[in-house]
Amino acid sequence: MPELPEVETTVRGLAQVLQGRRIERVEARRPDLRRALPVDLGQRLTGARVVGLRRRAKYGLIDTDRGDTLVFHLGMSGHWRIDPAEIGKHDHFLVETDDGRRLALNDARRFGSLDLVRTDELGEWPPFMALGPEPLDITAEELQHRLAGRSAAIKLLLLDQRIIAGLGNIYVCEALYRAGIHPKRAGGSVSRKRLARLVPAIHDVLAEAIAAGGSTLRDFVAPGGELGYFSKTFAVYDREGRSCACGGTVRRIVQGGRSTFYCPSCQR
Numbered sequence: 001m002p003e004l005p006e007v008e009t010t011v012r013g014l015a016q017v018l019q020g021r022r023i024e025r026v027e028a029r030r031p032d033l034r035r036a037l038p039v040d041l042g043q044r045l046t047g048a049r050v051v052g053l054r055r056r057a058k059y060g061l062i063d064t065d066r067g068d069t070l071v072f073h074l075g076m077s078g079h080w081r082i083d084p085a086e087i088g089k090h091d092h093f094l095v096e097t098d099d100g101r102r103l104a105l106n107d108a109r110r111f112g113s114l115d116l117v118r119t120d121e122l123g124e125w126p127p128f129m130a131l132g133p134e135p136l137d138i139t140a141e142e143l144q145h146r147l148a149g150r151s152a153a154i155k156l157l158l159l160d161q162r163i164i165a166g167l168g169n170i171y172v173c174e175a176l177y178r179a180g181i182h183p184k185r186a187g188g189s190v191s192r193k194r195l196a197r198l199v200p201a202i203h204d205v206l207a208e209a210i211a212a213g214g215s216t217l218r219d220f221v222a223p224g225g226e227l228g229y230f231s232k233t234f235a236v237y238d239r240e241g242r243s244c245a246c247g248g249t250v251r252r253i254v255q256g257g258r259s260t261f262y263c264p265s266c267q268r
Contacts, residue, residue: 002074003168004058004135005209005230006220010080011060013223014103015053017082018062022049022098030092033107034075037093038116044068045095045116057131057165061122069119075111080104080223103223131165135202138164140195147187147195154190155183156256167202170215173237173261175201182267183253183260208233236261 002010026045028037038044048064055061062070072078081104084091091104093114105114117125133142146163147154157163158172167175176183178201181194190198212230214220231238235245239261240252248265 002058002078002214002220003170004055004166005171005206005212006214007058007060007074008055008210009214010074010223011053011055013082014060014062014080017101017103017223018050018053018095018097020050021101022047023064023095024098025094025096027094028092029094033092033110034073034113037114041114041116045070056122056128057134057161058168059127063119067119069117069122071113071115071117071122071125072105073113074220075107075109075113077109078105078107078112079221081106081225082223130162132161132163133165135164135166136206138199138202140192140199143199144190144192144195147190150187152187153184153255154181154187155260157187159256159258169258169260170234170237171202171205171209174235175205177236177262177267178205180267182264183255183262185268236263 023045026042028041031037044066045064045068048066048068050062051065052063053061058073060072064070081091083102084104087094087104088106090106090108092107092110093105095103105112122128132146143164147157150157155172155176158167159169173183175198179194179198181190181198209215209230212233213226215231236250239250242250244250244263244266246263246265248263250261250263253260
């Protein structure tokens with residue numbers, strides 16, 4: 001599933017084509033993805049000018065001069081394509097701009113979503129109301145407050161979008177490794193000293209992944225067709241049985257139905 005770095009990479013790629021452009025035409029090639037598309041999507045977007053692109057958690061946001069924001073989620077396999085040579089069967093939503101560019105939202109599994117929300121009402125939009133702070137903005141003090149009294153494993157709590165919004169499995173594994181924290185440790189028992197290592201580790205892992213264009217494991221590609229290369233530098237993720245830098249062996253366990261990779265020698 002595309003995580004925060006992949007969504008940020010996507011937003012930056014789309015900005016190069018959409019920023020300041022007028023939307024000439026849109027085409028919904030099916031009525032739904034994970035859920036139904038807004039019935040007035042075409043009417044509200046056609047003729048609008050794009051005035052900004054940004055990200056919230058794992059959602060991409062495209063703001064228009066009509067006070068609307070197109071909110072997209074890439075689901076499990078979604079990605080945008082810029083000027084595709086051909087339109088394929090999984091290109092479910094098309095956008096054409098006033099300078100002749102074309103973008104296609106491709107989603108083979110159709111677990112993604114498209115919503116059109118009034119820009120000034122985004123804060124009250126139900127999917128956003130429950131979201132915690134951005135991981136690139138959170139401080140150790142705030143994270144400690146949000147984890148206080150929690151007995152669930154730190155790995156699961158960091159994946160809870162209500163506590164911190166945008167972190168996914170890959171980057172939580174890598175950040176916990178860098179901070180030397182065992183993924184099963186109760187969140188409320190993680191000391192302030194350890195959190196002071198964890199928060200910068202989260203920031204660094206995400207910044208490095210964004211700089212590398214994200215991680216391409218199966219389906220993800222940037223809008224311009226580039227692959228994400230952060231997977232080349234994984235320390236523990238998807239490295240079960242391989243040697244850690246410390247000489248230990250990376251292990252895999254399952255938490256909340258997801259694979260967790262860690263080094264028992266480094267992480268306590």
